[in-house]
Amino acid sequence: MGSGTWSTNVYGAAASYRAAAGTSAFDYSDRTTRSAPRHTWAAHPSLDPHGLTVRESRDSDEHPTSLAVSVLFDVTGSMGAVPRVLQTKLPELFGLLLRKGYVEHPQILFGAVGDATCDRVPLQLGQFESDNRMDDDLGNILLEGGGGGQMTESYELALYAMARHTSLDCHEKRGRRGYLFLIGDEMPYGKVKAREVRAVLGDHLTEDLPLPVLLAELRQKFEVYFIVPAGAAHVGNSAVLGTWRKLLGQNVIELDDLDAVCETIALTIGLGEEAIDLAAGLDDLADIGSDAGASVGRALATLGGGRGTVARSSAPLLDAADAADAGPGGTTRL
Numbered sequence: 001m002g003s004g005t006w007s008t009n010v011y012g013a014a015a016s017y018r019a020a021a022g023t024s025a026f027d028y029s030d031r032t033t034r035s036a037p038r039h040t041w042a043a044h045p046s047l048d049p050h051g052l053t054v055r056e057s058r059d060s061d062e063h064p065t066s067l068a069v070s071v072l073f074d075v076t077g078s079m080g081a082v083p084r085v086l087q088t089k090l091p092e093l094f095g096l097l098l099r100k101g102y103v104e105h106p107q108i109l110f111g112a113v114g115d116a117t118c119d120r121v122p123l124q125l126g127q128f129e130s131d132n133r134m135d136d137d138l139g140n141i142l143l144e145g146g147g148g149g150q151m152t153e154s155y156e157l158a159l160y161a162m163a164r165h166t167s168l169d170c171h172e173k174r175g176r177r178g179y180l181f182l183i184g185d186e187m188p189y190g191k192v193k194a195r196e197v198r199a200v201l202g203d204h205l206t207e208d209l210p211l212p213v214l215l216a217e218l219r220q221k222f223e224v225y226f227i228v229p230a231g232a233a234h235v236g237n238s239a240v241l242g243t244w245r246k247l248l249g250q251n252v253i254e255l256d257d258l259d260a261v262c263e264t265i266a267l268t269i270g271l272g273e274e275a276i277d278l279a280a281g282l283d284d285l286a287d288i289g290s291d292a293g294a295s296v297g298r299a300l301a302t303l304g305g306g307r308g309t310v311a312r313s314s315a316p317l318l319d320a321a322d323a324a325d326a327g328p329g330g331t332t333r334l
């Protein structure tokens with residue numbers, strides 16, 4: 001996947017059409033959750049991970065140096081507002097990545113995460129796209145709004161899918177990692193459960209996989225970030241932040257303005273690609289008329305640059321002893 005080119009005009013025309021028709025950008029979710037019994041809820045066919053083979057980010061004549069970017073968000077509880085905000089900010093994301101020269105050929109995948117212990121649709125994954133089809137993928141996400149209520153969600157299941165079911169030319173041809181942004185406010189379970197992988201993805205995983213082991217595999221392909229946005233139920237929670245910081249080090253980003261999520265992603269990529277320093281990135285925000293500069297500056301103040309190559313050092317992972325030390329419900333004990 002990944003052909004075509006993003007057009008703000010096409011995005012605007014689609015928004016105008018929806019406004020005239022009286023539908024939202026998330027019409028599939030709105031129709032499903034309003035009129036269908038919950039036991040019938042299912043992922044849109046374009047996002048259904050069951051039987052998934054591979055999501056590909058590929059070079060082409062049109063995009064000779066593709067860069068894979070994945071944005072996965074928790075859609076349980078208070079987090080359900082995130083994709084709606086992100087959809088309205090897509091032009092700002094592409095304006096920064098392309099017009100400001102942070103990345104020449106980004107290919108973006110959107111996905112959603114729930115809780116495999118109780119949700120009907122715990123995982124949804126789009127395709128890597130370079131054009132406005134990514135807006136379609138985003139709009140096809142089912143905003144289930146469930147979750148288990150125990151401060152854990154199945155983030156690890158999404159990370160498993162990205163580790164085992166993606167193929168990236170940026171990594172395979174050029175030794176460059178892609179970027180994976182996970183937006184949430186709770187902790188992962190401490191291991192990928194084989195039974196959930198079989199049920200959700202259809203993979204024949206024979207034994208559970210500790211999360212630190214999976215992360216070591218995933219981070220061969222992706223630089224992984226966890227963003228905790230303002231307005232989430234567990235924002236500022238020390239257990240949540242401590243767990244993710246032990247897993248990802250400095251790549252945990254606290255964002256005090258949900259409306260700044262796209263700008264934060266764009267500048268994080270710009271820093272990682274060494275296209276800008278933080279001061280230049282904040283100048284770029286001012287130049288495009290964004291008022292997100294203060295929030296983004298606070299969020300990224302401690303983030304380093306140059307994060308894209310496999311050869312560069314990564315944040316520390318949990319060691320084998322930590323991998324075996326899981327608290328109640330499978331969450332990692334600090």
